[in-house]
Amino acid sequence: MSDTPTTPPNQPHDAMPESAQATTLADEVARLQNELAALQSKSADLADQYLRAKAEGENVRRRAEDDIAKARKFSVESFAESLLPVADSLEAALAITEATPEQLREGVDATLRQLVSALERNKVIAIEPAAGEKFDPHRHQAISAMPAAQEANTVVAVLQKGYSIAERVLRPALVTVAAPQ
CATH class of the missing domain: 1.20.5 (Single alpha-helices involved in coiled-coils or other helix-helix interfaces)
Structure with missing residues (x-):
């Protein structure tokens, strides 16, 4: 107003x-x-x-x-492209009919290197704990405990390596751990 x-x-x-x-x-x-x-x-x-x-x-x-x-x-496109050379190598190996054991071993070795490289390019990293390393339940899966001359709850042997992708565990490493004495 x-x-x-x-x-x-x-x-x-x-x-x-x-x-x-x-x-x-x-x-x-x-x-x-x-x-x-x-x-x-x-x-x-x-x-x-x-x-x-x-x-x-x-x-x-x-x-x-x-x-x-x-x-x-x-999302899987990049990963699939990384694996194509591995598939090509395996197909080439199968095409050879008269391969010697040394040639087969060399071919498998080269193909494994290609596969590991493809996995690493896509952030898939192996989890391979060393003997004596402290057991980590987030990265390892204990299959058994056995008496050992090392500290309790440490890795004695790796039965199968694990894998992680971008800091996330895909599969834990299968390990045997030292039992408390």
């Missing part, structure tokens, strides 16, 4: 001439209509901004879902 009084000070409202009252009332109505129009315009702008922000949020969500779906679909 206006800070200016509609009636002069020390004069009752009824004492104002009728034409002055009408003019003041008309001015007030016009001012309020202008204020209403400005507020309606601002409300329409805010509603438009809200709808645009909501649409942008939906677009971001949809793009993120598409990216996740593509990542799931093609």
